[in-house]
Amino acid sequence: MSTNHSPLEQPSRRAVKSLEDQPLKHVAVPLEHSSWGRQFAAGWLGRFRRRASDALDAPNTPDTADAVQDVPYARDWTVFKALLRNPAALSGATLLLALIVIALLAGTLYPGDPLDIVAQPMLPPGQDPQYWLGTDSLGRNVLAELVHGSRASLAIGATAALIGVVIGTLIGALAGYFGGWVDDVLMRVTELFQTTPSFLFVIVIVSIGHPSMSIISLAIGVTSWPTITRLVRAEFRALGQSDFVMAARSLGFGHARIIWREMLPNALPPIIVTTSVMLATAILMESALSFLGMGDPNVVSWGSMIGDGRDMLRTAWYLTALPGGALVLTVLALNLLGDGLNDALNPRLNERP
């Protein structure tokens, strides 16, 4: 089919060459050096870009068309478009975006410490227009607490998920790439972490340090990586057999380069999906921790609000219901988005036989 396609050349290389001519502003990395940029462009912007460049780059056309089929996860339609077409994912993304905006604006909307006492205690919702969700048992503004609480949840969730994904991906990639004794040792360590119930583990780590936001994120991140490790390892083992990795090996690329620039970008879709699940789990775990009174005492968190409200469950159940509702909404948004991403990245699962 293609005449100037050397067998050793990595199949998608050509496609990228033509892609690189296009200025892609929203990818931060300089594209000419980045297979990450390539992967994002192919995955999220898809053939639209590629077709445009095909037209500009006529001699490469047969080659490019050939390469497109070889890029895993690049499809006729793009992930981005698929997400926009999926109402569940779209509503999840919108909700999440709104929550992020609220978290960022918390200081402007409700300046000052949300833990300050502002009015008479136990004001029911809807009585005073100034505090339209009422006040808690100490006379703190519930709405201000809720708005500020989004910060703790999102910040801890994001940091913990990031830590977990970085550790998990690194270990999984090394185990899957090298195999042999490296794989044995790393999988043993992973197993070790999997046999201890992660929530108890988090509690132990948090009680080692002071219960601060950073320690809590670290504890949740450090206990949550095994899931992603197994996933990345499996992905790397499969990718290790593929032609483009073989080609990269025979071109004499170093291990680091093959792992980072060639394999990892192709293992990205399942990692992205799992990250959204890990974020949701981390938020739930943080809420349970602060519900038990083991959270950061100086930071308002939805979990600690539920814990405080629990004492008034019989008389003022809304003090428990409101922060829990916010929690459910946040985690639901993440899961809707995660499901949407999953459908977009693995469309096979949704087809009927």
Added chain:
Amino acid sequence: MISSRTTRVVRRLRRTGAQAVPTVIAVVVLNFVLLQLVPGDAADVLAGESGSATAETMAMMRHHFGLDLTLWQQLVAYLNHLAHFSLGFSPRFNTPVMQLIMSRLPNTLILMVSALIFAVVAGVVIGVAMATWAGRWPDRVLSFIALVLYSMPGFWLALMAIVLFSVKLGWLPSGGEMTLGADLSGWDWLADRVSHAVLPALALASFFVAIYARLTRVAMLEVQRQDFVRTAQAKGLHPMIVTLRHVLRNALIPITTVAGMHLGNLLGGAAVIETVFSWPGLGRLALEAVQGRDYNVLLGVLLLSSLLVIASNVLVDVLHAWLDPRIALH
């Protein structure tokens, strides 16, 4: 056939057992070292609570419980205890740890087993329903409900259930494991125990119902596209029989895998649910041990939960080796 199955299972058991021993020892050492990093010890907490401790009594207490030894000596002493099937002594509760754990274990097991059974049964039923009507409205409604359950912290659901069923309706008790001082026997005793266990078990199960439902749906859709299902349909079998006997049975393998994996998480969840319902179980014991810096108890609970996870993995392995001959080959 039976004998080859048995040898398969036995071989599997032996291999897993050999792998489990180093894992358990590593877990013990890791937990031990981690707990030594926690600031403060049981003597501090006891002294703080009594409010009248002198430096001498604290030194005596530390010496009595072996807290003044070096890390290495303490570790060797602990491993020595373990080798004699003892989990050490709890300074806080003034009881051997083994006895303490055994007094709490049945309560937690009741909670976990009933939650797991409910979660698997409800999850599989919902999952089968979702897969049967995949893409149509029953699937959409059930999927959304499963997703909401999946996004809901169990302890919050528990609190809301208390508001509804205990406070507003008054149907079920809001805490404890039995009515105190009621002195019931026979059926009344059983009914009392069950009514106390319903809410905690359901709250603990909620998250896992969602997981199994989603998993069953995906696994069923995956199996449905395989050739033997088409063959079964072509034979003219009733769709119900194809769904149950051909599809569900094969979809059960990934479900059992995940069910085994989640046993540890179930225990972690039980710690929170037990706190909500003042249920005297292992999870609450672990939390009390953290707060009281009672490391022997905490180590015991952690060791036991690791053993539980390993045992459940072995059980799942054996189940798989039994269900599917291909699995034992590699």
